[in-house]
Amino acid sequence: MLPKVKIPTTAVSFYSALHLKLFPSILHCSSFHHTHKHGTSTPSSPSSPFTKQAFTSLLQSSSSQSHQLKQIHALLLTSGLSIKNSLITQLLSSLTLLGDMTYARLLFDEMHKPRSFLWNTLIKGYVKNDLSIEATSVYQIMRGVGVRPDPFTFPFVLKACSQVDDLCAGQEVHAHVIKFGLDFDAIVRTELMLMYAKVGELCSADYLFETMSERDLVAWNALISVYVQTGNAGKALGMFHGMVLAGIKPDSVTVVSALSACANLGCLETGKQIDQFVIKENLNSNLFVNNARLDMYAKCGSIETARCLFDKMPQRNVISWSTMIGGYAMNGDSDKSLHLFSLMQNAGVQPNHVTYLGVLSACGHVGLVREGQSYFKEMIKSNDCNVQPRLEHYACMVDLLGRSGHLDEAYNFIKSMPIEPDVGVWGALLGSCTIHKNIKLGQHVSDILFNLSPEISSYHVLLSNIYAAAGRWVDVENVRRKMRKKGVKKVVAYSAVEANGEVHVFHGGDRTHPLSSNIYEVLAELIKQITSIGYVPNITEALHDVQMEEKEATLSTHSEKLAIAFGLINVRPPFPIRIMKNLRICNDCHTFVKLTSKVTNREIIMRDKNRFHYFKDGSCSCKDFW
Known part of the structure; x- marks a missing residue:
């Protein structure tokens, strides 16, 4: 019999007092298997210090270290209290919180007919520890043995489906939700909505949201947030406006998501309006909100405003x-x-x-x-x-070396990396090969990229650009033929400009805008003006083996040129014209914008894929290095 001792307040001092040397492999001792497989054990004696209350206290005080929980488990096995389901439940919960899912699973597998709560605990633990495949597997086992899921089961199973981007599994779980009559449970429905949004089924997400019996602040915030996280910033901002119109007052969570959407879209005016709301509602004491405000101003090109805010932040x-x-x-x-x-x-x-x-x-x-x-x-x-x-830092270094002309050094840097380079690292080098027109290295790097990620169109386009700049049109066509054969589609370039509270998006050669006739008139006049001061179209940017007139026509209708013409019509001085482009600005457009800023005496701010360009008086802040 174990000695009688007073139970100390912490697990560490408790074990120190007992001087116990516990089992090296608890899960394989005979006591464990006898207790859990047969449901019997020798109960603790009346004089034993190991009472249920004592173990509960120990579990509560020992939840910060996995090895302490294993020690407590050992004592549970030897004291006869391991048949107390509440103690094992608490032990399992603590193990999952600490992330020791291997031990938690062994413990769970030895339980006799675990209730749904324990299944839920294990599924939740897997999801919280980014083991989503294991979570969905446990759910399938749960269903297979006939344990009925409850409202607490589905939210975490749906999170697991979205984490592994498995629409089919999510739809199957959705069917189960309907089968068990939980499709109008607020929490379950919200997670269903988020699952569909995360896997790209926006119509299903919108339908679930629109048909909710009550759309409370939590539901609005959840969907706005997930749209921002999944690259649907425009949709998130639209939902934010819809939320305000519906009379739902935004909170700090809402404004953080809305400001993030503005940052992604470059919508400074909308961001300013949200910022005014933040100040009015005294939300500017919240550090997370202030960081979102900083990010919005910085990414919308209002860096001095961001710095003023930074300097005034109380924390x-x-x-x-x-x-x-x-x-x-x-x-x-x-x-x-x-x-x-x-x-x-x-x-x-x-x-x-x-x-x-x-x-x-x-x-x-x-x-x-x-x-x-x-x-x-x-x-x-x-x-x-x-x-x-991390990989992104290595990619930065490759970009730094490559764009500065040190291509061989960049290549050797990659070869010496202690971790396996990914497409981001090799892609940075291919981009530098394009800038410096290095065909030989560009071909070698593109071969590597095509093996790693043949579906990414930008790498095919970069190689095509290298060939086109050298006038190797047969090679250009070969690259495009391979793209067509593999079903690889080029990312469509677009430029967006904010005017009068609305974002206007333009694509190359776009004539769908209601003001298209005016836009093209202004653009034609603009080209005449800048041509008179030395503008010559850079036809190497028109990557087709066609006549010069066709190349010049293609260049003249690039999306950023259309956006600037629209901005000249609709954005009045002294406000700058702000353009957001999804891809890197080409050399011809860069020259075009510099000269446009000179002949119109307008400041033009453009954010492309890599950085901001501030055009003024015929010059750019990048000093032609981008």
Whole structure:
């Protein structure tokens, strides 16, 4: 019999008092199998200190370390209290919270006819620990043995389906939800809605939302947030406006999502309106809201407003500093970005991998090779696992070296990487090969990329651009033939401009806009004006083997040119024309916008895939390095 002792308040002192050496492999001891497989055990004696209340207290105080829970499990087995289902339930819950799903699963598998709550606990644990396939597998077993799911089962099973992007599995679970009469349960319906949105079935998500008996703040916030997270910022912003019209008052969660949508779309005017609401409702004391405000202003090209906000923030964390550092980098002000990083270190704020991503980007945008290498070495030498270089940092370094003309060094850098390079790393090098017209290396890198991700169109397009710039039209056609054969479709370029509270989107050669006739008239006159001061179309940007007149016609209707013509009509001075482009601006359009800013005396701000370009008086902030 174990000695009688007073139960201490913590598990650590308890085991120290008992001087117990516990079993190295608890799950295989005979006591465990006898207790759980046959449902019998020797109950604890009346004088034993191991009461249910004592174990409950121990489980509550020992939930921070997995090995302590295993020790408690050992004592449960030897004390005879392991048949107490509430204790085993609490033990299982604690193990899943700590992420020890292997031990939790072994414990669960030895239970005698576990109730639905225990099944739910295990499924929840798998989902919380990013083991979604295991979660859906357990759900299938649960259904197979005849355990009835309840309202607490489905939310986590649906989360698992969305995490593995399995629409078919999600639809099957949806059928079960209907079968058990839970399709109008608020929590279950919300998770169904989110599952469909995350896997791209927006119509189904919208239908579930529209047919909810009550659309409360939680439902609105959930869908707005998931639309932002899945690249549907426009839809998220539309829902935000719908929410306001429906009389639902936004909270801090709502405005964070809405500001994020504005940041992604470059909608500064809408973002300003939301910011005014934040101030009016006194939400600007919330750190998460303030960080979202910072991000919105920085990504919408209003970097000075972002800095004023940053300086006034009553509280700042690493996200605040990183957002501002990255914002300066994106806006082409590398000096301020790196200076702010220095201030951050002096303030004692520990940078993380996101901070360094902004720092390396700042170096890359102005070709600071040595400085970038120095910062990268800092990351490697750091003992902080949250600072160690990740694939995106390696891609930044390749981009920095490659765009600066050090293509061989960039290639050797990739070959020496301690981790396997991904498409982002190789893609950065291919982009540099395009800039510097290096056909030989470009062919080699593209072969690697086509093997890694043959479905990504941008890499095929980059190789095609290299060939076209060299006038190798047969090779251009071969690349396009391969794309057609594999079903690879080129990403359609577009440019968006915000005017009078609305976002207007243009594609190349677009004539669908109601003001198209006016837009094309303004554009034609504009081309005449800039031609008179030296503009010559860069026909190498028209990647077709056609006559020169056709190439010039194609160039003249690029999406950013149409957006600028629209902006000249609808955005009055002194406000700048703000353009958001989904791809990298081409050389011809870059020259076009510089000259347009000169002849019209207008400031034009363009955010392309990589950075901001501030055009004024015939010059660009990027100094033609982008």
